[in-house]
Amino acid sequence: MVVRIMNIIHPSMTLLSFLSLFFFLLIPSLMSAQTCQRTCGKQILKFPFGSDPGCGDPRFQQYVSCNQQRLILTTHTGSYPVSTIDYTNQVIYISDPSMSTCSCTQPSKGFGLDWNAPFTFHDDTIFALLDCSTASSPIYTANGLNTDGNGSKALLCANEGTPICSYLYSCRPISTINLPISTCCIYAPMDLGPSFEMDLKKLQCTSYTGFYSFNGQEANPENWSYGIALKYKFSVNNDYPISCSQCERSYGVCGYTGAYNSFICNCPNGLNMSTDCFFTAAYNNGLRLFLPWKNGAGLIYFLAWSILWVLL
Template identity: 25%
Template structure:
């Protein structure tokens, strides 16, 4: 009958280190999710607390495969995100769309929090339906602006391109909408949008989607599409660039949730500058380096690392306490092979 194999202290310690490395690497690498429902989530945006930029903390929410944008006016499904031309395109199921024809329903005024470095894009246009002529100035914009330049921003244009060409509408829909009054107005503040909705049945947001044709003017190089475009800034700092530099380890830019200070999120630990790849030695001192600095949002990694380290040290002490005293003499109790 074969005798059980006795594991030496160095072997056991190396095994504990390897297990902790696996746990920490898995926890850290899955900390910052990079997609939701097929939509990429990159810096400065985030769906996990402590990742990305603190300016956009809790702005996006991912539930299953549905990505939503949180704003003071509600939560809106995200259709797409662009990082080359930084903007988020959202839809509002309560807003009118061509499929609704002349069936209108009340909706909420869309708003964003400017403190989050987000703003409504000037590529949006808003169509208002069945507005009260006694309360809303509905005049063709070019002529009205020539006569009243000081009041040009207050007119809702019934002769706009979009009121004559509803996006995604067919001939039957246009016929159903023929007797419905429509005008186009760009509210410069949430309050002006709220005031418009007091005197109009409903509204919808249309943004202009580029399709090429550089050097030409709208609508020839763009097509209208239902949805609201929200622009956002990408804060660029030298610290974040160093963190992302693959030559320096290729970390992920994040922040400390307690004080919002910058953190470079790495596979094995979080640092305030950039990743520095080092070979780990199988020693007790090296185990301390595996714990994430600061104890921030890496809850799974910190707990797993702490538990693994505690169990490893406890087991080592237990093994050493039971180890026979051999004074360097190899016996059947302590032989390696």
């Protein structure tokens, strides 16, 4: 009976069945579960940031992650919530729970960036070191002199910092410490050195505060924007990847995966494509009606369709 059926199969039907089998095996290999999210809580995610491994730029994945719907920056000094991201100006704003502000004063170990992290301090960021030892802290001694490229030296505490310290000491939590204003030091990010390290124990300071905007009210520290502003770059030349632009125009999420960090465009329906998501639009409008792979019905339809062609 089997021989008789096989003898009446038209060659074109055999070829069609083979192509159908090939197509059936090929499409699932392009598909995967959706892993890249467009948001983390209320924070919109765009390249170079991502929600999960394989999403966004690999250089940023180890530093910025989505943890329980909260975007977190992690360095060797701790984990810090991301307040917001300015994608236009490529600035990420973070907060340090151990930082002193006009609302509270608390001890801190300081803040530091990993030397190979794709971030630098934004020029608007200002640090104020609080309760520093004027007798032994290196920021007040000859050992604390900062040498620039021309060989000249200057104290690490900025001369223009006195008014800022005065404003900070008008905050009730700071004023209740009853410390002399001379123990306050305005510490510019550039003075953190190539390791971007603010080690308060080494500097012999109890705490610090950081802010990146006076919000037009320099004399009112209660309304300052407290936190740390960090600048990031896409690459050495700071060029936005063309492949990423094409992917995002097709409503995909950029990512890099595998041992060689190969580019993928993660599409809304779960397909990981090597270019963009325009192919998946056709898939959604046409093929998906006949190939509902995710619920397993596609296998049944394919087998029934193939058997029907063979028996005809």
